Amino acid sequence: MAGSRRDxxxxxxxxxxxxALAPGRRARWSEETRFxxxxxxxxxxxxxxxxxxPVAYAFYLSFHEWNMMSPAPEWVGLENYATLLRDETFLRxxxxxxxxxxxxxxxxxxxxxxxxxxxxxxxxxxRLYRTIYYLPAVTSVVAIGVVWLWIFxxxxxxxxxxxxxxxxxxxxxxxxxxxxxxxxxxxxAWRNVGYFATIFLAGLQGIDLxxxxxxxxxxxxxxxxxxxxxxxxxxxxxxxxxxxxxxLSFQVFALVYVMTAGGPGGATSVVVFYLYQQAFTYxxxxxxxxxxxxxxxxxxxxxxxxxxxxxxxxxEF
Amino acid sequence: xxxxxxxxxxxxHALLVGGxxxxxxxxxxxxxxxxKPSAEIYSAAVQLIPTRPIVDNYVVALTREPVGRAILNxxxxxxxxxxxxxxxSVFTAYPFARLRFRGRDAVFLLxxxxxxxxxxxxxxxxxILMRWLGWIDTYQGLIVPRMMTPLGIFLIRQFxxxLPRxxxxxxxxxxxxxxxxxxxxxxxxxxxxxATLAIFTFTASWNEFFWPLIVVQSSEMRTIQLLIAALKxxxxxxxxxxxxxxxxxxxxxxxxxxxxxxxxxxxxxMSGLKG
Numbered sequence: 212m213a214g215s216r217r218d219x220x221x222x223x224x225x226x227x228x229x230x231a232l233a234p235g236r237r238a239r240w241s242e243e244t245r246f247x248x249x250x251x252x253x254x255x256x257x258x259x260x261x262x263x264x265p266v267a268y269a270f271y272l273s274f275h276e277w278n279m280m281s282p283a284p285e286w287v288g289l290e291n292y293a294t295l296l297r298d299e300t301f302l303r304x305x306x307x308x309x310x311x312x313x314x315x316x317x318x319x320x321x322x323x324x325x326x327x328x329x330x331x332x333x334x335x336x337x338r339l340y341r342t343i344y345y346l347p348a349v350t351s352v353v354a355i356g357v358v359w360l361w362i363f364x365x366x367x368x369x370x371x372x373x374x375x376x377x378x379x380x381x382x383x384x385x386x387x388x389x390x391x392x393x394x395x396x397x398x399x400a401w402r403n404v405g406y407f408a409t410i411f412l413a414g415l416q417g418i419d420l421x422x423x424x425x426x427x428x429x430x431x432x433x434x435x436x437x438x439x440x441x442x443x444x445x446x447x448x449x450x451x452x453x454x455x456x457x458x459l460s461f462q463v464f465a466l467v468y469v470m471t472a473g474g475p476g477g478a479t480s481v482v483v484f485y486l487y488q489q490a491f492t493y494x495x496x497x498x499x500x501x502x503x504x505x506x507x508x509x510x511x512x513x514x515x516x517x518x519x520x521x522x523x524x525x526x527e528f
Numbered sequence: 529x530x531x532x533x534x535x536x537x538x539x540x541h542a543l544l545v546g547g548x549x550x551x552x553x554x555x556x557x558x559x560x561x562x563x564k565p566s567a568e569i570y571s572a573a574v575q576l577i578p579t580r581p582i583v584d585n586y587v588v589a590l591t592r593e594p595v596g597r598a599i600l601n602x603x604x605x606x607x608x609x610x611x612x613x614x615x616x617s618v619f620t621a622y623p624f625a626r627l628r629f630r631g632r633d634a635v636f637l638l639x640x641x642x643x644x645x646x647x648x649x650x651x652x653x654x655x656i657l658m659r660w661l662g663w664i665d666t667y668q669g670l671i672v673p674r675m676m677t678p679l680g681i682f683l684i685r686q687f688x689x690x691l692p693r694x695x696x697x698x699x700x701x702x703x704x705x706x707x708x709x710x711x712x713x714x715x716x717x718x719x720x721x722x723a724t725l726a727i728f729t730f731t732a733s734w735n736e737f738f739w740p741l742i743v744v745q746s747s748e749m750r751t752i753q754l755l756i757a758a759l760k761x762x763x764x765x766x767x768x769x770x771x772x773x774x775x776x777x778x779x780x781x782x783x784x785x786x787x788x789x790x791x792x793x794x795x796x797x798m799s800g801l802k803g
Binding site for chain 2: 334
């Protein structure tokens, strides 16, 4: 998109050099400038109220204690953050969120890439497969969570029924503290593999076929082509998928809320679920805001990592 | 492309079918459970297709549970949000794509930057703001905080950049104002981008759980997603009824997806990778 790039980097000198703008007091406020700011003003107001204010107020609250009943937040300094570092439930949910994130991201990279490679083949009915594989991405997390909860049901669920047919007594899945987090990873993977496969597929289709033809002339086999051409050229897409997956998984909430509510015995409590409980079950608004800011910090660092890894060429818009 | 050996083609098909079965199985299980009598639901053996399909679960879902109202609430929320997001995105994207003025790029980066802020940070103050405005448990409380999205502005801006400037310049020379040039000249050309954004916003809003969970307090204002979560939390979960409600909730998005698939894939590519 060459045109867009020129637009973004348009030197302001050019605007000011325009003859119509040259002299006079109002030179800087041309009709175009005034119209531009006027058109942006609703958006600016919106983002000020629904992003700017909340970000600032959450920061303010994170140094206060407030249950929404008392007339005003009470200043406690860094106490909320200090408590967080000693709060075992919070630290445990942080560890569990990290395990969940690592598990799901690993699954996504392997299975989504494999799926995308399959979907990239010239086969009959390939459109049908693409349609089917993307289906979970348009289905709500709540619906998926409830359906999988039913599939994992220890007595009447599909999995344990099937295991019973072959004479195995299945485990208690989501009710088993050892397995519950794994079940969540499986469910989340089922939902997201097709979505990320579509992104990988777009990346694969962006690779010039010329490279493969040249390699084939040089006698490269399929594995060689994949390792030496596909993987290196797909690198930006892989990194993008990894970071997207990490950011999204770190904020996992609905799936946990519906499937386990953090149980059994806190085995699936994750950071956002913990935040939700602190804010809307115990009304510890200051403390919950501090949790929010720690999450923000983590997501921020991860996003910076993304920008670093992507380099300049991906920042072009 | 060189010809593929038949065995490889067969293997590829086998893998694709395997993945397809794995993807579709939960849907089959969901729909089949919704048509089963309880005797078949609570059985020890696998029964993928009900031997004697019944609609009782749907009757119970629609008469005893407030499914109709919940679907209406979801429609109002998702519909309102979609209309507002499309309108605000078009008007906000226009100056970013078409005008040159001091501070434009700084504001654009700032708007894009808000995408990095997790909703969980802004959620508590937004909730407090809603309470102060008296918007808890109302449609405006559900819709207004989400009526503008950086992604929408970005998508429309990218699309506007691909439209030739001559389009509106001709109208401008004829003395047409900027606003009219946008509405009557540019907007008619924006069909594909608007459709992509509308479908994406509608699906995301229909499936949204977190914000409604916080804003909604009464059972009348529950969206369909909130109703499902509530049904699942009852003491003795009636799986047949729950699966009927889930099937009803999944149906609209799946239908829209199957009908307008090309816009979805375009949207993934547009939002996932650089414009």
